[in-house]
Amino acid sequence: MTNDKNPLQDILPEMLGAAWQQPNQSAYDFRSDTVTTPTLQIFRAIALASFNDGWTGGGDTKAFEEYTSQLLGMQSTIFMVSTTLANQVAIWAHIGTAPAGVICDCRSHFLHMEGGSIAMVSGALPQPVTPSNGLYITLEDIKRRIVLVDESKPASETDCPTRVIHLEVPLGGNIMPLEEVKRIKRFATENGVKVNIDGARLWDAVSAAAGSLSDYAAAADSVNLSMSKGIGAPVGSTLSGDSGFVLRAKSIHKSMGGSMRQPGLLAASAREAIESTFQPQQIGKVKNGFSRSHEQARRLAEHWIGLGGSLLVPQETNMVWLDLASIGIREADWIAGAREDGILLHSCRIVTHFPCMQDVYQYRRNGRTATVKSLASPESFQSQSMDNTPGLKSISPVSNGVKTLP
16 A cells, blocks of 8 residues: 655654744845745645655646646646746647747747757757847737748748747746737637747736736647746646647657656645645735735836836836946946845846745845845935945945946
8 A cells, every 4th residue: 555644744843843934045036036945835735745646647746737727727737847848848749740840039948048958859940039029029020930831832841830839928027918829829720830838937927917827828729837936836847738739748758758756745835836825716816926026026126217227128027127237337246246245146137036025124124235125125225325326326335336236
């Protein structure tokens, strides 16, 4: 008989106690929303998770896959370790054999941050599109780049027909409107092209009232969701679609070494993260972890603009892109200055997430000139001495004003 009880269950509260709930490094890490640390509730879910369900195809993993399918309104789901893997499995499952082209935004994670795996895995040709509006690609942008073949225009030996349109929602913190996704899907279906949504941060779009999970899923043939971007689970991603698609995806996933023996531990943590951070049953009724992070990002953006700064793109979700060049601040100095204050930054992009919501203000009140927090709460800096950078009075005075936070 399989022992489904996790031995951590009885000793977990004593092991963690109140210590785990104290401020940790992720509270001061604004490099990405992937730095979120699991909560005590997530560890409790792991302690209660079933074992061996990777082999049996049951337990917490199956329950979680069914749960995700219900959230999206799609037929079937497979749980895997990462969005990179989910993207590559999705493309391969859609195109079958080469030659095949994949339309994508020229800035997409799929194109730049997945190790060139599309070339190695499916052999598909990326067909990048530049958004004419600077925020998201539109149907008109796609039409200028897509390669279509049909009975009236058969493929020649030089053609690489587009088989998939890959959309990232949101991308860089900016949301592709649901209506635009629907327009693209109608066009794609009419022309025998599949639509895959990289919804690693789709939680943010939904929390910003851009549409529901099922609304976006209905405008796609496949959707993936990340369990480790802003939501708090340590690892995991799901890929959903119709039953035939997911059956092909499972075969590809297995051939790529993606199968796990005891994924229930990860699936349980992912479900708890969705329930406690995203709160699907309360969307539109209460502020969840995402909407609170959006609020902090909005305050940061408004304060920066109020000080005379400008943004590279509008702030819509949890990302604030500061135009440092326009005020003569070098990005390297900006990052170094933040690190001196104990704040971690990756670039001119500030990314807020739920762990920084509670500790951030207490940390600032201790007298440190932590620049991200000073941007978040301008009133706390009114008594600070001024720097000499035009248009940036009130930002923390670190080395002539060039070492303030992105």
